[in-house]
Amino acid sequence: MSIAVELRHISKRFPGVIANKDVSMSVKSGTVHALVGENGAGKSTVMKILYGMQRPDSGEILVNGQPVHFKNPNDAINASIGMVHQHFMLADNFTVLENIILGSEPKRGITIDFAAARAKVVEMAAQYGLDIDPDVLVEELGVGQRQRVEILKVLFRGARILIFDEPTAVLVPQEVDDLFKALEGLRAQGMAIIFISHKLDEVLRVADDVTVIRQGSTVAEVRSKDVSARQLAELMVGSELPKPSTLGRTRREQITLALKAVSIPGSKGGRDLISNISFNLHAGEVIGIAGVEGNGQAELVEVIMGLRDHSGSVEFNGSAIDGLSVSGRHHLGIGLIPEDRQRQGLMMNSPLWENRILGHQYGKPVMRGFVIDKKSTIESTRNIMAEFDVRAPGPEVAAAALSGGNQQKFIVGREMSKAPSLLVASHPTRGVDVGAQGAIWELLRKAREAGMAVVLISADLEELIGMSDRLLVMLRGSITAEFDPAKTTPEQLGSAMTGAA
Numbered sequence: 001m002s003i004a005v006e007l008r009h010i011s012k013r014f015p016g017v018i019a020n021k022d023v024s025m026s027v028k029s030g031t032v033h034a035l036v037g038e039n040g041a042g043k044s045t046v047m048k049i050l051y052g053m054q055r056p057d058s059g060e061i062l063v064n065g066q067p068v069h070f071k072n073p074n075d076a077i078n079a080s081i082g083m084v085h086q087h088f089m090l091a092d093n094f095t096v097l098e099n100i101i102l103g104s105e106p107k108r109g110i111t112i113d114f115a116a117a118r119a120k121v122v123e124m125a126a127q128y129g130l131d132i133d134p135d136v137l138v139e140e141l142g143v144g145q146r147q148r149v150e151i152l153k154v155l156f157r158g159a160r161i162l163i164f165d166e167p168t169a170v171l172v173p174q175e176v177d178d179l180f181k182a183l184e185g186l187r188a189q190g191m192a193i194i195f196i197s198h199k200l201d202e203v204l205r206v207a208d209d210v211t212v213i214r215q216g217s218t219v220a221e222v223r224s225k226d227v228s229a230r231q232l233a234e235l236m237v238g239s240e241l242p243k244p245s246t247l248g249r250t251r252r253e254q255i256t257l258a259l260k261a262v263s264i265p266g267s268k269g270g271r272d273l274i275s276n277i278s279f280n281l282h283a284g285e286v287i288g289i290a291g292v293e294g295n296g297q298a299e300l301v302e303v304i305m306g307l308r309d310h311s312g313s314v315e316f317n318g319s320a321i322d323g324l325s326v327s328g329r330h331h332l333g334i335g336l337i338p339e340d341r342q343r344q345g346l347m348m349n350s351p352l353w354e355n356r357i358l359g360h361q362y363g364k365p366v367m368r369g370f371v372i373d374k375k376s377t378i379e380s381t382r383n384i385m386a387e388f389d390v391r392a393p394g395p396e397v398a399a400a401a402l403s404g405g406n407q408q409k410f411i412v413g414r415e416m417s418k419a420p421s422l423l424v425a426s427h428p429t430r431g432v433d434v435g436a437q438g439a440i441w442e443l444l445r446k447a448r449e450a451g452m453a454v455v456l457i458s459a460d461l462e463e464l465i466g467m468s469d470r471l472l473v474m475l476r477g478s479i480t481a482e483f484d485p486a487k488t489t490p491e492q493l494g495s496a497m498t499g500a501a
């Protein structure tokens with residue numbers, strides 16, 4: 001693969017700040033190359049330099065192997081570089097077609113050849129999978145479609161090297177999927193794509209290569225398949241992130257949860273969904289449940305939460321609770337972080353304060369007698385947000401407006417606010433960013449120290465090993481192995497999960 005762009009030791013100083021100091025990166029044709037770094041790391045500056053909007057103080061730029069010295073964006077455009085801006089620069093009262101050709105109109109004599117331009121735009125749109133109606137006014141378009149117009153505009157000028165500066169910041173998830181499909185189409189056509197982002201899950205999804213910059217300097221250039229989000233984040237911040245680790249034992253004498261020969265028969269004589277499960281969980285102890293998804297973990301959670309008929313018995317703090325309803329169990333002090341937070345844990349379109357009530361429709365601070373106490377619910381929502389670092393404008397915003405990590409911290413906060421003596425945590429950090437992950441681990445550690453018992457179900461084996469006091473492996477509905485996490489590797493656990501060990 002040929003190298004489309006090479007930046008060598010680029011430096012740029014503004015009065016009082018060094019924006020870039022020795023940034024190097026090398027971008028191949030036919031690849032998506034991510035540029036990641038914290039806010040202020042210097043990503044936009046170096047891309048403005050590549051696009052001719054800023055002049056570097058020192059360093060070299062090579063395009064297709066040739067040194068270039070751009071004085072302005074026109075020079076960059078002539079060298080087949082295009083920038084898809086984060087804040088779109090389209091004229092609202094013009095059509096899509098007019099916006100795309102604006103500034104580079106094909107002429108026939110002195111008149112614009114609209115027919116030729118139109119044909120070219122329609123062809124490009126089809127070729128790259130950037131579906132759009134050329135005759136609609138831009139003011140009628142949503143953000144995702146405007147971005148498509150920006151991309152087509154850049155392609156219309158002949159760009160083969162495309163710069164996207166935080167293109168997903170303004171998009172909803174569906175639009176992100178569409179953009180990524182378009183990026184894959186562009187890559188397949190041999191374009192070189194530079195994708196700036198600080199969302200590492202997106203970077204790992206879409207990029208072939210990743211350059212990490214920190215405080216203005218390149219600190220790493222890696223293949224995305226060789227790194228985890230965690231490693232990238234550590235490169236970005238330059239220090240180790242919090243690790244899943246419980247540090248010392250806090251297990252107490254008291255048995256919080258006891259399962260005694262619990263089974264759920266399968267339908268029509270099929271094998272049991274879960275079979276003869278027994279264990280004791282002490283106060284201040286974390287039991288980790290490992291297993292390939294679909295081996296009975298979800299049913300185990302349902303049994304503990306009172307959502308499933310079963311044989312055998314479940315005891316909580318010494319008494320059988322088999323007859324108790326879900327809300328009765330909540331009331332007793334059993335909290336749940338559900339597996340699917342968007343479907344089971346939150347009402348996405350309702351404000352946070354209403355979500356505060358979910359599963360807690362009894363007693364203070366949510367209820368006063370039989371009516372909801374809105375004022376005190378809002379107050380308590382505010383407290384949860386402050387204490388559990390839920391970043392959102394306030395209790396009135398809809399749950400859907402929060403990032404995944406903040407939604408999860410809210411759920412954890414809501415469950416912890418009751419100081420439960422037992423927490424069933426199903427994939428508590430799945431899909432959240434590394435910062436929120438560290439915060440959730442810290443919350444679990446503190447609660448465990450205060451005597452809370454935890455059933456932890458996770459597909460993240462490092463999380464299971466790091467956070468648990470004991471590990472049980474579930475396979476086809478049974479507990480088939482037990483491990484001491486202090487002496488277990490993810491590989492050993494993985495083999496046990498598939499029944500290979």
Ligand SMILES: Nc1ncnc2c1ncn2[C@@H]1O[C@H](COP(=O)(O)OP(=O)(O)O)[C@@H](O)[C@H]1O
Nearest residue numbers: 014017019037038039040041042043044045046
């Ligand atoms: N035109 C400018 N004048 C002065 N300082 C700037 C200018 N552009 C960027 N900076 C500073 O340079 C640093 C890097 O900014 P930027 O490249 O925008 O970072 P990023 O895109 O990674 O968030 C920041 O400290 C920023 O404030």
Ligand SMILES: [Mg+2]
Nearest residue numbers: 043044045165
């Ligand atoms: Mg920027």
